[in-house]
Amino acid sequence: GESVGLHLPTLSVQEGDNSIINCAYSNSASDYFIWYKQESGKGPQFIIDIRSNMDKRQGQRVTVLLNKTVKHLSLQIAATQPGDSAVYFCAEKRGSARQLTFGSGTQLTVLP
Amino acid sequence: ETGVTQSPTHLIKTRGQQVTLRCSSQSGHNTVSWYQQALGQGPQFIFQYYREEENGRGNFPPRFSGLQFPNYSSELNVNALELDDSALYLCASSTKTGTSTDTQYFGPGTRLTVL
Numbered sequence: 001g002e003s004v005g006l007h008l009p010t011l012s013v014q015e016g017d018n019s020i021i022n023c024a025y026s027n028s029a030s031d032y033f034i035w036y037k038q039e040s041g042k043g044p045q046f047i048i049d050i051r052s053n054m055d056k057r058q059g060q061r062v063t064v065l066l067n068k069t070v071k072h073l074s075l076q077i078a079a080t081q082p083g084d085s086a087v088y089f090c091a092e093k094r095g096s097a098r099q100l101t102f103g104s105g106t107q108l109t110v111l112p
Numbered sequence: 113e114t115g116v117t118q119s120p121t122h123l124i125k126t127r128g129q130q131v132t133l134r135c136s137s138q139s140g141h142n143t144v145s146w147y148q149q150a151l152g153q154g155p156q157f158i159f160q161y162y163r164e165e166e167n168g169r170g171n172f173p174p175r176f177s178g179l180q181f182p183n184y185s186s187e188l189n190v191n192a193l194e195l196d197d198s199a200l201y202l203c204a205s206s207t208k209t210g211t212s213t214d215t216q217y218f219g220p221g222t223r224l225t226v227l
Binding site (some may be wrong): 034036041042043044045046049089091095096097099100101102103104105 | 114153202215216
């Protein structure tokens with residue numbers, strides 16, 4: 001069925017390196033995507049979003065890229081820090097309530 | 113912090129019991145959405161409340177019900193608890209204007225354990 005999914009369940013990077021977290025989606029009509037960060041014991045925290053009429057959007061140390069041709073989006077984190085260690089979810093807005101449909105998440109671990 | 117609060121933080125119930133979880137939305141937000149997050153999974157949409165009415169529902173049985181109050185706070189009620197209901201329950205508040213819904217901001221969640 002239609003879904004939003006992630007390529008890898010875990011990702012380890014050295015502190016100071018750049019991180020890239022990938023996400024695939026299957027619904028070509030999807031028009032809005034969001035990345036959330038969830039630290040242990042906390043609720044998901046909004047990072048950045050992107051609409052389907054955009055290819056790229058930048059925030060503070062983060063960039064989201066959207067490739068509609070292959071239905072793929074990625075989250076890039078520059079100069080990864082220990083505080084970036086968390087589970088990262090991509091989510092899609094869909095439905096009459098514009099509810100969020102989440103993938104299963106990627107656990108990012110930042111190594112010292 | 114998002115300004116979205118949830119209570120209680122943890123709860124332990126036994127199979128067959130009923131539970132009520134509470135959520136206070138961020139100031140200025142008129143919409144509350146509830147999600148269930150099983151361990152190691154992404155959140156799953158339960159339902160959304162807007163103007164005190166259910167505005168959309170995910171694939172959850174009727175024993176999951178909710179309320180929204182005039183101050184936009186909300187309750188999630190689960191009857192006849194089952195072991196599989198053990199999860200983190202998250203509420204998210206947002207602003208709905210017409211057919212558009214703004215960014216959803218999540219609370220810290222309520223951890224429900226059903227024994």
